[in-house]
Amino acid sequence: MRRVKTFARGTERRKVSVQGVEIELEVNEHVFPPSANGSFYAESVRVNAAETVIDIGTGSGVLAIFAAKAGAVVSATDLDPAAVEVAERNAARNGVSVEFRRGALFAGLDKKFDVILANLPNEIIHRSYLDEVGEQLAHTFDGGERGNEHVLDLLQAAKGHMHGRSRLYLPVHTLTDYHETLRQAVNDYSARLVAVAQLPAKEFVEEHIDFYLRLNEAGVIRIFAQGGAWYTNGYVFELSLAAPV
Numbered sequence: 438m439r440r441v442k443t444f445a446r447g448t449e450r451r452k453v454s455v456q457g458v459e460i461e462l463e464v465n466e467h468v469f470p471p472s473a474n475g476s477f478y479a480e481s482v483r484v485n486a487a488e489t490v491i492d493i494g495t496g497s498g499v500l501a502i503f504a505a506k507a508g509a510v511v512s513a514t515d516l517d518p519a520a521v522e523v524a525e526r527n528a529a530r531n532g533v534s535v536e537f538r539r540g541a542l543f544a545g546l547d548k549k550f551d552v553i554l555a556n557l558p559n560e561i562i563h564r565s566y567l568d569e570v571g572e573q574l575a576h577t578f579d580g581g582e583r584g585n586e587h588v589l590d591l592l593q594a595a596k597g598h599m600h601g602r603s604r605l606y607l608p609v610h611t612l613t614d615y616h617e618t619l620r621q622a623v624n625d626y627s628a629r630l631v632a633v634a635q636l637p638a639k640e641f642v643e644e645h646i647d648f649y650l651r652l653n654e655a656g657v658i659r660i661f662a663q664g665g666a667w668y669t670n671g672y673v674f675e676l677s678l679a680a681p682v
């Protein structure tokens with residue numbers, strides 16, 4: 438089975454910094470570790486002390502721990518039981534309290550949050566790469582046929598968990614059908630762009646470049662070459678239910 442470069446070999450300790458806050462994490466070969474895309478997202482969100490926050494797709498727990506260290510009251514969910522176990526240990530290691538739940542999206546939590554964080558899978562990944570890495574890892578980063586499957590589900594579900602001042606931080610990545618994500622986001626929410634980045638494409642893009650160039654030419658995704666490497670664009674939008682003023 439193929440090893441994914443960003444994943445740890447066995448259990449490893451990593452120190453990461455989010456907005457200047459130091460976090461020590463245990464990661465292993467089954468759990469999505471902090472990545473370049475994740476770091477761009479983490480640096481772009483705003484969390485204030487005493488706010489209620491949910492981190493959906495918590496992985497190693499990095500965003501939940503960051504929010505708890507900022508003084509927020511934090512819940513976190515993940516589909517993957519291995520992620521929830523590691524994230525629980527990581528919260529304890531960093532001396533913060535987070536309510537973790539295993540399950541999809543809000544995992545049955547029936548309340549409204551001030552802030553919704555959700556660095557969910559957000560890429561179209563070539564089928565042969567998913568097969569090579571195996572099902573257990575694939576579901577931690579597979580965004581489905583159009584790349585935005587989980588993000589579109591989130592846009593549908595989040596409205597019921599927001600009040601008039603809630604903020605949902607939406608990651609939009611051009612290795613997905615990002616036009617559709619943006620269409621649904623601006624249709625249902627008031628959207629404010631808070632960050633834009635050029636992100637290096639992962640190994641599977643170069644390995645299956647003909648597939649991705651066809652999607653690029655069809656206008657579904659956007660990739661571009663710079664200095665001999667392939668890049669995508671990442672955006673973070675702050676969404677609210679309130680009408681723009």
Ligand SMILES: C[S@@+](CC[C@H](N)C(=O)[O-])C[C@H]1O[C@@H](n2cnc3c(N)ncnc32)[C@H](O)[C@@H]1O
Pocket residue numbers: 469470471472475493494495496497498499500514515516517520540541542556557558559576577578587
């Ligand atoms: C790209 S990783 C991000 C991990 C972490 N939040 C970070 O920023 O490093 C996505 C995580 O979302 C989880 N996930 C995928 N689909 C989900 C869903 N529908 N609901 C909850 N978690 C999901 C995966 O298991 C994985 O841990």
